[in-house]
Each structure stands twice: as C-alpha cells, then as structure tokens.
Amino acid sequence: MELRHLRYFLTVAEERQFTRAAARLHIQQPPLSQQIQELERELGFALFTRLPRGVELTSAGAAFVVDARAVLDALDQGVVNARRVANGQLGSVRIALTSSAAFHPLATAAIRQFRATHPDIAIDLNEINAADIIERMMHGRVDAGILRKPIETPAELRFDLLHEERMVLVLPVGHALLRRSKGTKTKATQATQGTRAAKQPRVPLKALAGESFIFVRRPGAPGMYADFIRACEAAGFKPDVVSEVPRMLSAINLVAAGAGITLVPASMQRYQQEAVVYCAVAGDEAFSAPLHLVTRRDAANPAALRFAQAVLAFVSPGEKGVETLDAH
Incomplete structure (x- = not known):
C-alpha cells in the first residue's frame, strides 16, 4: 500500500464520484478506478458500492476513512514538525x-x-x-x-x-583596610543616602599583601583570577590562598564569616549582605570578568x-x- 492510494481513496470518498475525484487529482478517471481496485484487492474488502451515478462508501470503507485520514494528517504534521526542527523553531x-x-x-x-x-x-x-x-x-x-x-x-x-565588567574586592565589615581606604562612608551615611549613592571604598593593590584569599577552585574557573595573581606578583607579593570553594556565593559567605577576602565580578554586588563590603582595587584597572x-x-x-x-x-x-x- 502506498500513500498515494490513501490520498486517492479519500478524494473519491469525499467526491462520491470517480470523475470529479480524478479532476481534483489531475489524473484520468480510468487509472484512478484501477488504483482503487488495487487497494481493495490488497485490503481484501470493498471500499465502495458502485452506483449508476457515483459511489457510496461501504461500512468497511467508512471505517477505513477515519484511519486513512489520521495517517495522512499525522504525516502532514510530521513534515511540519520536522521543518520546524530544521529551522530551529522546535x-x-x-x-x-x-x-x-x-x-x-x-x-x-x-x-x-x-x-x-x-x-x-x-x-x-x-x-x-x-x-x-x-x-x-x-x-x-x-x-x-x-x-x-x-x-x-x-x-x-x-x-x-x-x-565585560570589573572585578571587585569583597571584605568583611570592620576590616582594617576599610578604615584606611578612601571613599568609605559610615553605615549611617549609607543608610541615609542609599547603597547606590554611597561611594565605593578603594583599596590599594599593595595593601592586600598578607591578606588571606578565598578563590573559586581554579581547576573549575582557571582564568578568573589569573590577571589579579599576575598583578599581585608584579607588585611584589603572591596572594595567600587559604581556601578554594566551588561557587562565588560560597566565597562571599566565607568572607562574611571572617574567613578571608575574595574578588568577584561587579554584578555580584547584587548579592547584598550586611556583613560584607564591596570595594574597588585602586591603581589597577586590569581586573575584569x-x-x-x-x-x-x-x-x-x-x-x-x-x-x-x-x-x-x-x-x-x-x-x-x-x-x-x-x-x-
């Protein structure tokens, strides 16, 4: 059985006449009649009752219409879906x-x-x-x-x-570097002006020598801190990495707990904690994320x-x- 047989059958079933069905299908009437007869022989039962001026579906033919139409509808939908997959729409x-x-x-x-x-x-x-x-x-x-x-x-x-955004330093509230940094505002001033309006503290790079750093595990994020480490070494010291964590949020939480300091992309300042302060590293604009x-x-x-x-x-x-x- 071929798909064209199903299409021929459904057209004849709709038109109830071979002549009109043949015109719709753009074929001659005799070949259409032959194709329907071949289909009936293959199925083993009659699909139509032949009348003087047309045809009627047999009971078996009426039942077969439902499934034949479902097969063709499923095929058409399959083509539509495949085309949408090919176009990146599905x-x-x-x-x-x-x-x-x-x-x-x-x-x-x-x-x-x-x-x-x-x-x-x-x-x-x-x-x-x-x-x-x-x-x-x-x-x-x-x-x-x-x-x-x-x-x-x-x-x-x-x-x-x-x-591309800057990296910022994360210090625990009350850290000694905050008392020496320029631009630090009191908590009362920040509450009055709002966090956005408060000027961000700036900490000199050399002032970070001797600090305990918390980094995201470098096998997982190998490129994140490379510029910073090179800048520290150029300034005469190597960062003391006391802990490596799987996530930056974990690093910020550890800073809040007083376990050290860290650097994160500036967008992570949205992770607000009263226990930490986000700072700029003064004198070096190379730290980017x-x-x-x-x-x-x-x-x-x-x-x-x-x-x-x-x-x-x-x-x-x-x-x-x-x-x-x-x-x-």
Missing part, C-alpha cells in the same frame, strides 16, 4: 552556566527572552563550573555555555564576548544555533563595555 537546547554567569542579569534576561520567543524549544539548564562546561561541550553533552574567562579555548569552540557565550563551531542542532543567534542579538554593542565599579 526542539531542545542544553545550556550550562557558571555560578557567576548565572548571577549576571544579562544571562538570565537573555534566556528568559528566548523562552518567551521560542516556547516550543525545551531548555535544559544546568549550573556547572567553566572547566566542566568546556569538557561537556567537547564531548557533545552541552549545546551552549555562558561562562567568564576560561584559559582553555579549544579550536572546536567559539567564544563570543557578551559583556568578561562574560562569554560558548558554542560549537560545527553545531548541528538548529535549536542551539537559534539560541546563540538570539543571545547575540539580545546583547547590543553598547552593553559590551566595562561596568562602573560602583554599579549594583
């Missing part, structure tokens, strides 16, 4: 973000907009470290990633800069390609500049 995309990237409002806003504009694309979203994102993308287990500054940039992957979209150059998933295009279109050129240090 399907799924696996996205991975680092914790600090997930905290940036640009990343979440871009994903939210993509969900709104592509409701038929399922999103599998995971938060993992940068090294794991690269590894999973290389093995085809992740379609797109949003991360900061990886050291490893395999040729098979494409890295598009979405945004770029935000990158990572995709495979040979990506075969149309939904992933559509996601990448949507994210890049979402980010206007003006948004790729460096954030101000006292932005929240």
Whole structure:
C-alpha cells in the first residue's frame, strides 16, 4: 500500500464520484478506478458500492476513512514538525552556566527572552563550573555555555564576548583596610543616602599583601583570577590562598564569616549582605570578568544555533563595555 492510494481513496470518498475525484487529482478517471481496485484487492474488502451515478462508501470503507485520514494528517504534521526542527523553531537546547554567569542579569534576561520567543524549544539548564562546561561541550553533552574567562579555548569552540565588567574586592565589615581606604562612608551615611549613592571604598593593590584569599577552585574557573595573581606578583607579593570553594556565593559567605577576602565580578554586588563590603582595587584597572557565550563551531542542532543567534542579538554593542565599579 502506498500513500498515494490513501490520498486517492479519500478524494473519491469525499467526491462520491470517480470523475470529479480524478479532476481534483489531475489524473484520468480510468487509472484512478484501477488504483482503487488495487487497494481493495490488497485490503481484501470493498471500499465502495458502485452506483449508476457515483459511489457510496461501504461500512468497511467508512471505517477505513477515519484511519486513512489520521495517517495522512499525522504525516502532514510530521513534515511540519520536522521543518520546524530544521529551522530551529522546535526542539531542545542544553545550556550550562557558571555560578557567576548565572548571577549576571544579562544571562538570565537573555534566556528568559528566548523562552518567551521560542516556547516550543525545551531548555535544559544546568549550573556547572567553566572547566566542566568546556569538557561537556567537547564531548557533545552541552549545546551552549555562558561562562567568564576560561584559559582553555579549544579550536572546536567559539567564544563570543557578551559583556565585560570589573572585578571587585569583597571584605568583611570592620576590616582594617576599610578604615584606611578612601571613599568609605559610615553605615549611617549609607543608610541615609542609599547603597547606590554611597561611594565605593578603594583599596590599594599593595595593601592586600598578607591578606588571606578565598578563590573559586581554579581547576573549575582557571582564568578568573589569573590577571589579579599576575598583578599581585608584579607588585611584589603572591596572594595567600587559604581556601578554594566551588561557587562565588560560597566565597562571599566565607568572607562574611571572617574567613578571608575574595574578588568577584561587579554584578555580584547584587548579592547584598550586611556583613560584607564591596570595594574597588585602586591603581589597577586590569581586573575584569568578561562574560562569554560558548558554542560549537560545527553545531548541528538548529535549536542551539537559534539560541546563540538570539543571545547575540539580545546583547547590543553598547552593553559590551566595562561596568562602573560602583554599579549594583
């Protein structure tokens, strides 16, 4: 049985006449009659009762109409769905973000907009470290990633800069460096003027010698602190890393507990705690935390390609500049 047999049968069933059905199908009437007879022989029962001026469906033929139409409708819908998959309008995309990237409002806003504009694309979203994102993308287990500054940039992957912002120092409230830093305001002044209006403290780089640092585990985020460590070494000291944690929020919490100090991207100042103060590192503007979209150059998933295009279109050129240090 061929699909054309089903189409011929349904047309005759609708027209109740071979002549009109043949005209609709753009074929001659005798070949159409032969095709219907072949179908009836294959099925083993009559589909039509022949009348002097047309045909009527038999009981078996009426039952077969329902299933034949369902088969063709399913095929048509399958073609539509396949075409939408090929165009990146239907399907799924696996996205991975680092914790600090997930905290940036640009990343979440871009994903939210993509969900709104592509409701038929399922999103599998995971938060993992940068090294794991690269590894999973290389093995085809992740379609797109949003991360900061990886050291490893395999040729098979494409890295598009979405945004660049400053790194800021995180100190516990009452730290000795805050008493010596310029621009520090009293808590009462901050309460009066509001956090945004309060001028951000600035701490000289050399003043950080001897401090205890908490970093995100460098195997997971190898590129995040590289510029800072090099700057410290150029200033004559090596940062004393007393703890490495899996997430930046964990580092901020440890700072709040008095376990040391850390650096985070400026956008993480949205994570407000009364126990910590976010500061600029004075005298060096090299500490940045770029935000990158990572995709495979040979990506075969149309939904992933559509996601990448949507994210890049979402980010206007003006948004790729460096954030101000006292932005929240």
